[in-house]
Amino acid sequence: MEERPFSDISYRLYLDEDKFMGSKCRKCGQLYVPPRHFCLECRSEDMEWYEMKGEGELAAYTCISIGPAFMIEEGYDRKNPYCTGVVTLAEGPRIVARIEGVDASDPEAIKIGTPMTVEFLHRGEGEKAKTFLAFRPS
Amino acid sequence: MSKKRKLGRGVAIVGAGMSNFGMFPDKDSKDVFAEAFSEMLANVDKGCDPADIQAAWIGNFSNDFFVHQAHWGPIIADLAGLAPKAVTRTEGACASSTLAMRDGLMAIASGMYDIVLAGGVEEMSKCSTEEVTEGLALATSPYEGAAGYTFPGVFGALATAYFHKYGAGREDLMNITIKSHENAPLNPKGQFKQTIRDLMEARKARLEKKGQPVPDWADEKAALWDPGFNPAVAWPMHLYDCCPISDGASCILMVAEDLAKNFTDNPIHIVGFGQGSGRGLHACPSLTSFEANKQAAVEAYGTSGLSPKDIQFAEVHDCFSIAELIHIEDLGFFEAGEGYKAIANGETRREGRMPINTSGGLKCKGHPVGATGTAQMFEIWKQLRGEAGERQIPGRDLYIGATQNLGGTGGTCTFTIFERR
Numbered sequence: 407m408e409e410r411p412f413s414d415i416s417y418r419l420y421l422d423e424d425k426f427m428g429s430k431c432r433k434c435g436q437l438y439v440p441p442r443h444f445c446l447e448c449r450s451e452d453m454e455w456y457e458m459k460g461e462g463e464l465a466a467y468t469c470i471s472i473g474p475a476f477m478i479e480e481g482y483d484r485k486n487p488y489c490t491g492v493v494t495l496a497e498g499p500r501i502v503a504r505i506e507g508v509d510a511s512d513p514e515a516i517k518i519g520t521p522m523t524v525e526f527l528h529r530g531e532g533e534k535a536k537t538f539l540a541f542r543p544s
Numbered sequence: 545m546s547k548k549r550k551l552g553r554g555v556a557i558v559g560a561g562m563s564n565f566g567m568f569p570d571k572d573s574k575d576v577f578a579e580a581f582s583e584m585l586a587n588v589d590k591g592c593d594p595a596d597i598q599a600a601w602i603g604n605f606s607n608d609f610f611v612h613q614a615h616w617g618p619i620i621a622d623l624a625g626l627a628p629k630a631v632t633r634t635e636g637a638c639a640s641s642t643l644a645m646r647d648g649l650m651a652i653a654s655g656m657y658d659i660v661l662a663g664g665v666e667e668m669s670k671c672s673t674e675e676v677t678e679g680l681a682l683a684t685s686p687y688e689g690a691a692g693y694t695f696p697g698v699f700g701a702l703a704t705a706y707f708h709k710y711g712a713g714r715e716d717l718m719n720i721t722i723k724s725h726e727n728a729p730l731n732p733k734g735q736f737k738q739t740i741r742d743l744m745e746a747r748k749a750r751l752e753k754k755g756q757p758v759p760d761w762a763d764e765k766a767a768l769w770d771p772g773f774n775p776a777v778a779w780p781m782h783l784y785d786c787c788p789i790s791d792g793a794s795c796i797l798m799v800a801e802d803l804a805k806n807f808t809d810n811p812i813h814i815v816g817f818g819q820g821s822g823r824g825l826h827a828c829p830s831l832t833s834f835e836a837n838k839q840a841a842v843e844a845y846g847t848s849g850l851s852p853k854d855i856q857f858a859e860v861h862d863c864f865s866i867a868e869l870i871h872i873e874d875l876g877f878f879e880a881g882e883g884y885k886a887i888a889n890g891e892t893r894r895e896g897r898m899p900i901n902t903s904g905g906l907k908c909k910g911h912p913v914g915a916t917g918t919a920q921m922f923e924i925w926k927q928l929r930g931e932a933g934e935r936q937i938p939g940r941d942l943y944i945g946a947t948q949n950l951g952g953t954g955g956t957c958t959f960t961i962f963e964r965r
Contacts, residue, residue, distance in 0.1 A: 465831060466702065470777075471775070472696075472777055474681060501687075538692075
């Protein structure tokens with residue numbers, strides 16, 4: 407894999423390319439997503455990029471009626487809430503991500519433990535283009 | 545890390561003050577801080593010459609954003625007549641003024657100073673709700689902001705994890721809200737002074753006046769289930785799970801223990817202090833606990849030599865209802881997964897075994913974020929000295945209380961233990 411620094415900026419660049427990437431310690435095998443520059447377990451700085459499978463299950467969620475400006479621009483509001491959550495990945499780590507493919511106006515029907523698959527949401531054009539990590543029920 | 549470490553020398557609080565909390569269009573940060581400072585001076589039993597204060601620390605989260613003015617140390621120094629002495633701003637999001645107290649504590653314990661001021665101030669109500677939401681979201685973890693989380697959203701997610709793990713539900717969080725509002729009318733400085741029942745009657749009267757259908761709620765919970773009364777903000781967090789937007793200030797006067805008798809015969813000693821850092825939701829070890837709380841608790845119990853059963857009452861950081869529940873478990877007042885049952889049994893009410901947030905909490909007293917930490921200490925000061933008036937915890941001799949203050953979404957947590965000897 408190419409030599410991108412193990413940074414948040416690289417992580418977001420990979421998302422733009424529909425890749426969900428973590429960093430893995432070459433010494434002890436510990437996996438981090440988003441990536442880290444060095445291993446918290448063994449303090450090694452010998453890391454490599456690792457592509458996540460993009461599978462997991464829902465660990466926590468919320469359905470937001472009053473969102474930040476960029477979500478309001480997408481058309482979300484009190485009448486049209488959106489869901490965002492925490493997913494426990496098949497490889498072990500957890501990640502925060504938007505949750506698609508659920509009815510955010512019926513939050514009780516959303517179930518923790520639901521199997522989820524990664525999805526890349528490309529929003530905005532040109533300089534405003536941005537990719538959101540998302541998951542939807544498998 | 546849990547090794548018992550004593551302070552180099554003891555530190556006592558000999559005065560405490562707090563402005564009214566609320567939304568004050570005709571007051572700014574200096575006005576509310578002046579209220580708190582004047583009251584603090586008036587509360588020093590044997591008097592204090594402000595010229596004897598050697599340094600101060602002032603917590604402020606984000607007046608830079610809220611009122612476009614930063615660098616509050618020298619502004620407060622000038623206001624309080626402390627200039628040209630050192631006054632430093634501390635920032636730990638909603639725990640900013642507890643960090644101010646911590647700096648004062650370390651400065652006295654080290655021998656650097658003998659008499660210091662610690663306090664905090666925030667001026668939020670000049671912004672719209674949307675602007676405040678954006679301002680507060682600056683204190684979430686960067687990954688959460690990018691995933692569309694708001695502040696209430698992070699706590700909403702923690703609530704779903706708690707519900708799933710322990711079988712609790714929204715009605716258990718309603719018990720916290722109802723309890724806080726029971727204490728609210730007893731705190732003359734609080735932002736909301738009404739019980740949930742009072743608010744229900746007020747809403748009925750408003751609807752009737754407008755000629756709209758008047759709901760017939762059986763009890764408080766029926767109203768809290770009604771989205772017309774209690775709309776969703778970030779499910780399962782609803783309006784009545786969230787603290788308000790507030791302006792206010794608070795401060796305490798801290799002195800070396802051996803000087804305390806010069807100021808009062810009834811000082812409050814700071815006997816335990818802990819602070820921890822927490823990571824975002826993706827990296828924290830548990831979704832039903834704050835790792836920063838656990839760290840703060842280990843340190844505070846370690847420095848004081850006390851254990852959870854020694855704490856008689858506490859003010860904890862109920863920015864959202866679920867936070868109060870998690871804190872009382874993290875600090876060991878109740879076992880993990882048992883807190884909501886204890887709340888349902890009334891154990892955290894003023895008359896209960898372990899009164900929590902007799903001030904009405906952030907929910908009712910208000911939450912001018914930089915002022916909250918030392919305002920919690922103001923309540924402990926009042927209760928331990930038997931000066932809390934109508935909201936005084938009844939029927940027992942109080943000598944040990946505690947405050948827990950959270951910053952951000954758990955990025956900073958503090959736990960402080962106070963003793964009246």
